[in-house]
Amino acid sequence: MAQTAAITIDSRGELCPLPVVKLALALEELGSGQVAELLATDPGSKADVPAWAEMTGHALLRAGERDGTFVYLVQKA
């Protein structure tokens, strides 16, 4: 079920807006349908990433927490 990420963006230890900005820049390098994995520790990312996904139209496939890190899988539209 879990899709393989084409790229991992490590934004751990960074604050808003870096997780979302790095995610947007990384997605520019990907083709439609490819998946990016974002690692973040900013608690604001829990609200920011879904907000970003809703506005850009990219799909937030999965989200969760792993060892204190928030992990997001995003598929480029």
Add this chain to the structure above:
Amino acid sequence: MSARVAKDLEIKGVLDYEAFLKLHAQAHKDTDVKRVALVASKGTLDMAYPPLILASTAAAMGMECGIFFTFYGLDILHKGKLASLKVAPLANPAMPMPVPNIIGAIPGMTGMATWMMNRMMSKQRMPRIPELLETCKKLKVRLIACTTTMGVMGVSQKDLIDGVSLEGAAAFLNYASKAQVTLFI
């Protein structure tokens, strides 16, 4: 739009997207409810009043309102600071003090200006900041703390009053993009 967000979250409850999307999607489209999105960026007593007054008014008018507290504005949500916000008399020529502005640099003048402002407010029976915040909460104004500010200023959620949501710029912009009124204060 919520169809774009997967329902099969790895850990339920950690990221409550359903609630989040409901909050953000609720806007003018399906209802007559208008939205006001405010930014409170300053932490002085005089600049704490406008966002709270506008928010409570908006909510009283049946509008849905959220305030994003960022940078020094975060002090308005800070349990240890919100009841003792101050007015700066220096470089504030609007202060109704019958003395030259440079006097504001003398120690004790900030306390003096703050005392004056509090007195002016209570004479007009204006509520204090803590009461105004309580009113906003009762009227269901969304109080949003900027997580970047919390990180930069070393503020944790337990330093803030209860009922505050933690969000970043993207979440606020998404929320504000569905508002009819947005103001930066």
